[in-house]
Amino acid sequence: CNHFFDIFLFCLLCVRNSETPSFRCTPPSMDPIKLKQSPLWEHLSDVLAVLLQEKPNQPLDLFELLSHHLQSGKLVPDAPVANAAPDDGKRKRVLKIAQEQDTDWAQRFILQLVPPKKEPKLNEDGEPEEEEPAEPEDKGNMADVMAEAQLFEWCGVGLLEPELYRVMVSMKMLLDTKPLASLRFWGKIFGLKKDYLICEGEIDPERVPEEEAAEPEEEPDEKPKSIYDQLNTYKVKPKPVIKPEARGTGSNKFVYFVASSDDLTSWTELPDVKPEWILAARLIKKYFTGDLEAPVRAHPPFPGLERELLRAQIARITAGTVLVPRLVFTSSDGGDEDEEDEDGVKKPKKTTIPAYEEIPEIAPNVAPDAEDDEGVAKVAVWFRGYLDDALLQAENWVHLMPPLLHSQGRASLFKPEEEEEETNEEGEPVEKPPPPPPEQIHLRLSAISLDEAEGARRRLQGGAKPSPLWTMRKGFALPSSDTRLYLCRSQLWPGACTVARCVDAIPGATYANLYVGFGVKGDVTKQTFAPRLPPAPMTEFPAPSEGVLQVNATPDDELLFAPRPEPTAEENPENPEGEEEEEEEDADV
Numbered sequence: 001c002n003h004f005f006d007i008f009l010f011c012l013l014c015v016r017n018s019e020t021p022s023f024r025c026t027p028p029s030m031d032p033i034k035l036k037q038s039p040l041w042e043h044l045s046d047v048l049a050v051l052l053q054e055k056p057n058q059p060l061d062l063f064e065l066l067s068h069h070l071q072s073g074k075l076v077p078d079a080p081v082a083n084a085a086p087d088d089g090k091r092k093r094v095l096k097i098a099q100e101q102d103t104d105w106a107q108r109f110i111l112q113l114v115p116p117k118k119e120p121k122l123n124e125d126g127e128p129e130e131e132e133p134a135e136p137e138d139k140g141n142m143a144d145v146m147a148e149a150q151l152f153e154w155c156g157v158g159l160l161e162p163e164l165y166r167v168m169v170s171m172k173m174l175l176d177t178k179p180l181a182s183l184r185f186w187g188k189i190f191g192l193k194k195d196y197l198i199c200e201g202e203i204d205p206e207r208v209p210e211e212e213a214a215e216p217e218e219e220p221d222e223k224p225k226s227i228y229d230q231l232n233t234y235k236v237k238p239k240p241v242i243k244p245e246a247r248g249t250g251s252n253k254f255v256y257f258v259a260s261s262d263d264l265t266s267w268t269e270l271p272d273v274k275p276e277w278i279l280a281a282r283l284i285k286k287y288f289t290g291d292l293e294a295p296v297r298a299h300p301p302f303p304g305l306e307r308e309l310l311r312a313q314i315a316r317i318t319a320g321t322v323l324v325p326r327l328v329f330t331s332s333d334g335g336d337e338d339e340e341d342e343d344g345v346k347k348p349k350k351t352t353i354p355a356y357e358e359i360p361e362i363a364p365n366v367a368p369d370a371e372d373d374e375g376v377a378k379v380a381v382w383f384r385g386y387l388d389d390a391l392l393q394a395e396n397w398v399h400l401m402p403p404l405l406h407s408q409g410r411a412s413l414f415k416p417e418e419e420e421e422e423t424n425e426e427g428e429p430v431e432k433p434p435p436p437p438p439e440q441i442h443l444r445l446s447a448i449s450l451d452e453a454e455g456a457r458r459r460l461q462g463g464a465k466p467s468p469l470w471t472m473r474k475g476f477a478l479p480s481s482d483t484r485l486y487l488c489r490s491q492l493w494p495g496a497c498t499v500a501r502c503v504d505a506i507p508g509a510t511y512a513n514l515y516v517g518f519g520v521k522g523d524v525t526k527q528t529f530a531p532r533l534p535p536a537p538m539t540e541f542p543a544p545s546e547g548v549l550q551v552n553a554t555p556d557d558e559l560l561f562a563p564r565p566e567p568t569a570e571e572n573p574e575n576p577e578g579e580e581e582e583e584e585e586d587a588d589v
Contacts, residue, residue, distance in 0.1 A: 046070055140204060142175050143184035148512040151499045155475045155487040159188060159516065170264045171199055174257060178269075179207035186256065186318075187495075187515030189310070194290025195261040198314065200254045203247065240416035242275045242408050250359060250411035251278070251315045251404060258310065260290060268292065270311045275409035276303055277312040285520055285529050299531050313519045319404045319411070321496035323448065323488055325509045326396045327382035331444040333360040351450060354438040355413040359402050362445065367507045379507075386502045386509060391486035392472045394449040397498070405439050413438060448488075467491065475499075494522045 047067050051059045145168040152158035167185055175183050181204035189196040245252045257267040284298040288306060296302040296309050367383060368375030376383050381390050390396050402411040442450055448470050469492050475485030482504040490496040495517020501510040523529065 043067070043070065139175055140180040140201075141182050142171060143182075143512075145171065145185050148185070148499075148514070151485065151501055151510075151512055152497070152514055154485055155473075155497075155499055157487070157497055157499075157516070158514065166264050167197055170259065170267070173265070174199065174267050178257075179204050180255075185514075186314070187517075189288060189313075189515075189517065189519040191288040191290030196288065196290065196310065197259050197261065197264065199257045199259075199267070200318075201257065202254055205248070242410065242414050244272060244274045245410055245412060247272055250402065251319065253401075254318075256311065256314055258292070270307065270314070273311050273315045274308075275414075277308050278315060278404060278409035281309060281312040281316065283532055285531075288519055299534075310519070316404065317493050317496060317515055317519070319401045320399075321490045321493050321498075321515065322400045322513050323397050323498040324400045324511055325382070325386060325391060325500050326398050326445075326447065327365055327379050328508055328511070329362040329400070329445060330365050331360050331362050333444055351442065351446075352440040353443060355405055355441050356402065356411075356444075357413050357415070359412055360444050362400075365508070383507045385504050385506050386484075386486075386500075387504065389474065389484075389486075391488075391500055391502070391509075392474060394452055394470055394472070395447045397448045397470070397472075397488050398445045399442075399448065400445070402444060403441050405441070407439050490522075492522055493517065 047063065047070060050066055050070070051063070056062050145164055146161075149158050149161065149164045158164075164185075171183055171185065174180075178201065180201040183199055183201040186198040186200040189198065247255070252272045255272075256270045258270060259265075259267050280300065280302045283300050284296075284302060286296060286298050286302075286309065288310065292305065292307040292310070294306040296304065296306055302309055365379065365382060368379065370376065381387075381396065386396065404411055405413065408414055451469050470488055470490060472486060472488050475487060477484055484502045484504075486500045486502070488498045488500075493515070496513075496515045498511060498513050
């Protein structure tokens with residue numbers, strides 16, 4: 001306390017001497033009444049009273065912090081700002097813009113979370129009418145965005161927590177306004193100006209209002225425009241149009257909503273994907289701008305705006321990168337069952353089959369009884385929680401979504417309507433060429449190890465060294481922990497990853513999928529992308545070796561084809577007065 005008293009006395013002397021023209025530290029005569037009435041006396045008295053009451057171990061070190069706390073109410077003083085670098089105002093402008101963005105988002109969020117109340121209806125007496133409380137609607141299920149983000153964070157991937165929290169709040173408001181059965185955060189696609197944040201939902205058919213079927217309009221009879229159209233019966237047959245899949249099936253099983261990075265409170269529903277969009281998107285490599293209405297300038301030309309290109313890329317990424325651990329789901333096509341021949345010998349499993357006309361359904365796996373040794377043996381890896389780092393092997397990860405066909409851009413095979421039989425001039429039917437064989441695809445819930453084998457074969461044919469399409473690694477975990485994390489990343493679509501959380505002796509695993517990237521395919525073959533060349537020009541004339549050149553006619557040749565002259569009267573004695581008869585006939589006419 002002696003040290004504190006010295007500090008106290010020194011401060012009082014400084015205050016007293018600061019009022020005089022010359023600053024001195026010699027103790028002059030002091031008025032005790034004025035000293036006790038000064039603010040410094042009161043403040044130091046409060047500081048000493050707290051120190052004497054609390055009796056900390058190191059009171060001298062806490063004197064400055066305690067003095068600051070009693071003055072400002074903060075335990076920690078503000079950090080000093082370094083003045084080493086010249087202050088050009090750029091940092092302040094950036095902070096001001098960030099604060100304005102946060103304020104705008106908070107205002108829009110409050111308006112959507114607590115919308116302004118409508119004015120009540122008044123009755124004849126001018127009093128507000130009592131409204132019946134509305135029945136609560138059944139809302140869909142939303143995935144736990146923050147819990148999934150924590151799994152990805154433990155593996156070193158994902159987005160920042162403040163951004164994900166805003167996405168989660170906005171997704172809850174989206175679930176209140178749309179008839180969705182489920183909703184999850186799909187990922188983020190970077191743009192040149194703005195970024196896209198995307199949600200994936202499944203429509204609830206019970207909550208969708210039924211639309212009245214429109215009566216088919218009668219097509220008017222087309223009249224021929226010219227005599228040529230009337231006489232010309234030969235017309236080139238147009239190629240059959242591949243129809244898009246219905247909503248809720250195949251590539252349109254889910255509906256997608258997109259919001260820009262500068263406004264997470266407004267979501268835009270993307271249209272259902274069409275096969276021509278997917279086929280055209282495979283031929284180009286285009287970065288997004290962040291504007292859904294921006295044109296797509298590329299070669300070959302893309303049939304749509306950036307909105308359609310974004311939807312096509314989402315369909316391609318979803319079909320190729322959404323994974324689950326093996327045996328979490330079972331397929332109705334029996335791909336996991338072993339077939340036996342007549343002698344009871346197991347046949348090798350099929351790796352490829354013709355394309356599906358109807359996509360088989362999948363269902364969650366059901367755990368067998370622990371005493372059923374035969375049933376447990378079929379699903380031993382899944383039943384024991386993927387022990388011995390089974391998820392570090394590619395054969396224990398499978399595709400959840402069906403693949404998109406290379407020929408049609410659909411998940412299911414489209415068969416055009418049968419055409420009428422054509423007949424020749426004699427009335428006999430014309431033989432049609434045989435239809436092409438159906439495209440071969442992998443089974444539903446096929447392992448990603450099949451992708452590795454097929455990709456290595458294609459890269460070897462192109463002369464490139466084989467590189468893995470998928471990489472697996474294990475997340476951090478304590479040796480004594482019974483929980484394990486595994487991450488599977490796609491090298492074909494950089495930014496797509498799947499995380500799985502396993503617990504010892506508990507069947508199955510908790511999994512989540514996420515994509516954070518530019519929305520373009522990776523360069524696995526180590527070859528530079530080049531756009532497709534334009535088609536070769538058509539030949540206007542046949543080659544000289546194939547055609548016969550025409551020789552110019554001579555005067556003698558022309559005489560051979562010249563018309564004969566008419567005979568004169570001398571050459572025709574039978575009618576010497578022929579000319580007079582002709583003149584009389586002309587006169588009669």
